[in-house]
Amino acid sequence: MRELGTGAGAAIGLRASRVKRRSPSDAALVRAAQAGSDEAVEALFARHWQDAYRAAYLIARDAAAAEDIAQEAFLATVRALPRFDRRRPLRPWLQRIVVNRAIDWTRARSLRQEVGIEQVPELPAGERASDDSLDDEMLGALARLGPEHRAVLVLRYLLEFTPGEIAQALDLPRGTVNSRLRRGLDALGATLDEGAS
């Protein structure tokens, strides 16, 4: 990946078919982006958008808000690029912004006690990516948890963060993360058991 230092898009390896090689690391893409490579930014966006949007959606339960939150996180990343420390991994940094903003948004909405007239309606079943009824039940149960518990579960089971990484991302003690994971899983299990009985 030494050629990434040139900052040229073709040198990044994104489109290089001559040699089948590993995808460049986030650190390499960040370095290329800092050198002015549009392609590197596009590769970072392509790599992380779906997770960012999905995490925001699962916590906020609102498609428009998820779009805004994920978008804002990427804009914050782009603004921070020139001074971004390449020794730090990008993904936890980006997802930390997403998850914290999604929690803030959800708390603000509950404080506002929205009446829902302007809210994006729940997606009809036909538009869901999965028609698996158990998945739907699982997501319904997840939606009934508080945003803090949802966030911990999303970080752990969607984004595959370790409890230590979650603690760092949410600025929480490790024990709190573990207890939220446990309680979240218990609550989901209880809800699903009720549905089954």
Add this chain to the structure above:
Amino acid sequence: MNERRLRDALRHGAPPDPAARDRAWRLVRAAYQEHEPRPPRRPVRGLAFAAAAMAVVAVAVSTTAPGDAIARWVQHVLGAGEPDARPALVSVPGGGRLLVAARPGVWVVAPDGAKRLLGRYEGAGWSPNGLFVLAWRGGELTAVEPTGRVRWSLPRAGRIRAAVWSPVDGFRIAYVAGSHLRIVNGDGTGDRRYGAARTHVAPAWRPDDAHVLAYSDGDGRVRVVAADARKRLWRSPRVDGLRKLAWSPDGERLLALTPTRLIVFSRTGEVLHERSVAAGTRARDAAWTPDAARIAVARHDPRRQRSDIVLLTPDAPDRQRLLFTGPGRFGRLAWSPDGEWLLVPWPQADQWLFLRAGEGSGVTAVANIAQQFDPGERKPAFPVMAGWCCPVDDGP
């Protein structure tokens, strides 16, 4: 609890939205290209100084005897313009500061007529106390100090058509980007989409600190909402051709202006008054008088190619007062902060008219407006009045 099942559910739990992804990518790319390493920009102060110097030269040329004679001849031939107009804006009648959107960008005009070019923006508006200017260009919304210092900026996917700062506290900003109404906090944080909106109608905050907003929704209805609670307070039937929404300064009534009708709603949405604009004319703009008793309306008669400014009393249809009439069309109206003067832009005459509406009516005209705000151009463009703000003492 089956953790694998939870993982699967989460992976499939958010519907893919390619359109959202595309919108986000366009913004991210634009933001990246904006922030890419590049040669440092010339400071705004330098630009403003250069533009001011050019303006001084342009005004000097236009106020020479030959220039003055040509202006008078043009006005004489066209039959437009006040004959005793001042050749340049050397003071703002009524005081306060003006915000002017012109071809080179947005200008701030001080009470003594001194101008500062803020930057290459398409439109602008004042914050409640005139401490900041909200300016936009393309899809970027920017909060800038009247000195030109940028405080924050926000790139958006859609083209921004209008933006307004909430009155009193300035905690919220409503703006129309693309085909959506969006709301952002006054410090540039918390930007969120609110709903579909008509692009050509600026939203209007009720003049109190309750963050109540009127806007034209995607169906062409007037919708009034409590923005923080995202709660609809009321919604009108469809209003065809809606051109402007304006709350009365006391916040008790809402004016909806169309080319042919003035509709005045109560605070709770009842139609209090509805009247047609005079037969054969079309309303181009309207503004409440500062005492909320009357409405100044700019009307245009396309058949006669003339316009007039009248003061209407909403609840007394037979009471109206003609303030001014002249050939061509008039631009966007603005009241002075003290409520004594009404600024009427008059493109055909290349003049601004300051009409004294209170006791002792009169007209103060200023000529060569296009050249003063678009200096150095052979065919200068007439600017758009974007706002008139604040007591003189509050100036920077």
